[in-house]
Amino acid sequence: MSTVAVLVETRSGEVTQPTFEALTLARTLGTPVAVWIGAAPEPAELARLGVYGAEEVRVVPAGDDARVPAAAAAALGAATQDAAVVVMVSTFVNKEVATRLALATGAGVVVDAAGAELVDGHVETLQTVFAATWNVRTRIAAERAIVAVRPNTTQAIAGETPGAATLVEVGAELPETREAIVAIEPVPAPEGVPLAEAPVVVSGGRGTNGDYTLVRELADVLGGAVGASRDATDEGWISHEHMVGQTGTTVTPALYVACGISGAVHHRGGMQASGTVVAVNIDPDAPIFEIADFGVVGDLGDVLPQAIARIHEHRAG
Numbered sequence: 001m002s003t004v005a006v007l008v009e010t011r012s013g014e015v016t017q018p019t020f021e022a023l024t025l026a027r028t029l030g031t032p033v034a035v036w037i038g039a040a041p042e043p044a045e046l047a048r049l050g051v052y053g054a055e056e057v058r059v060v061p062a063g064d065d066a067r068v069p070a071a072a073a074a075a076l077g078a079a080t081q082d083a084a085v086v087v088m089v090s091t092f093v094n095k096e097v098a099t100r101l102a103l104a105t106g107a108g109v110v111v112d113a114a115g116a117e118l119v120d121g122h123v124e125t126l127q128t129v130f131a132a133t134w135n136v137r138t139r140i141a142a143e144r145a146i147v148a149v150r151p152n153t154t155q156a157i158a159g160e161t162p163g164a165a166t167l168v169e170v171g172a173e174l175p176e177t178r179e180a181i182v183a184i185e186p187v188p189a190p191e192g193v194p195l196a197e198a199p200v201v202v203s204g205g206r207g208t209n210g211d212y213t214l215v216r217e218l219a220d221v222l223g224g225a226v227g228a229s230r231d232a233t234d235e236g237w238i239s240h241e242h243m244v245g246q247t248g249t250t251v252t253p254a255l256y257v258a259c260g261i262s263g264a265v266h267h268r269g270g271m272q273a274s275g276t277v278v279a280v281n282i283d284p285d286a287p288i289f290e291i292a293d294f295g296v297v298g299d300l301g302d303v304l305p306q307a308i309a310r311i312h313e314h315r316a317g
């Protein structure tokens, strides 16, 4: 089986859930190894990578400068010379890392993939494009494939025979870059799970009339993140980091609940590829119902408290 390298994403030193999804996908393509750029991982993180199938964790020791995509691509390139496939999470920065690495190695690259499989010895990826109105299957004809996958498109499952991952240090010469990182300061994270990675997103629009109490409560009870339409963020009802859509964050959760959102094309472009879409709206002709798997015509003030109460009952029973 050929080597499939997975670039590890971390937050505060901990491996993120989308990395485990990428490792789960990598197991279907070959033998996964994880690539960790930065200070060596804590033993607990090494163990978690092993649980999801990484046989080896290749550490490229590097400082904050390796966050610049040109440097990250060089570090990743040094650690993946034997890999037939490189998988990473499709973040804003990684899309540049993926394309730079492809350019340097002659690999074929697909970003924003929703999955990948081996067909006749080639990697084929799935994508939803043009505001999720088309599904595209792409075959990577080059010998090496680089695939950036969207969060929540593969379910993270622990390996059947999870073992301890071996730590291997890899040296890399990082190039001089035209940008230099001067300082990195964490911005206080918006409440709960980050929007782009959340398995459940509950979004509120103009129909909330500025009161997000019920939307937050439903998101909380479902363990999800809070999203919003642009009208709601423009009104200043909720901060712009919560905006979902063409000019906001693209989300692909397993469950997307649109509360008091009409379903304008600009909003749909950022959420239409979600697994199951539920909409609550007083207007039965709201365009959001055209793409909803489950629609409730009703006032948020009536519907959401009932939904929250039933979920609590269900959990208790």
Ligand SMILES: Cc1cc2nc3c(=O)[nH]c(=O)nc-3n(C[C@H](O)[C@H](O)[C@H](O)COP(=O)(O)OP(=O)(O)OC[C@H]3O[C@@H](n4cnc5c(N)ncnc54)[C@H](O)[C@@H]3O)c2cc1C
Pocket: 204, 205, 206, 207, 208, 228, 229, 230, 231, 232, 243, 244, 245, 246, 247, 248, 259, 260, 261, 262, 263, 264, 265, 266, 267, 270, 280, 281, 282, 283, 286, 298, 299, 300, 301
């Ligand atoms: C270039 C451009 C880029 C854009 N990018 C984005 C983007 O990224 N994301 C985005 O969201 N928008 C974006 N927009 C704006 C977009 O076109 C819409 O204007 C916006 O999405 C509408 O927000 P909304 O659905 O909250 O409001 P509305 O369209 O006003 O809809 C509110 C809905 O709430 C329902 N409602 C009202 N009261 C209740 C109630 N009590 N209970 C239940 N339902 C109720 C109404 O029936 C209605 O359907 C963009 C626009 C442009 C021009």
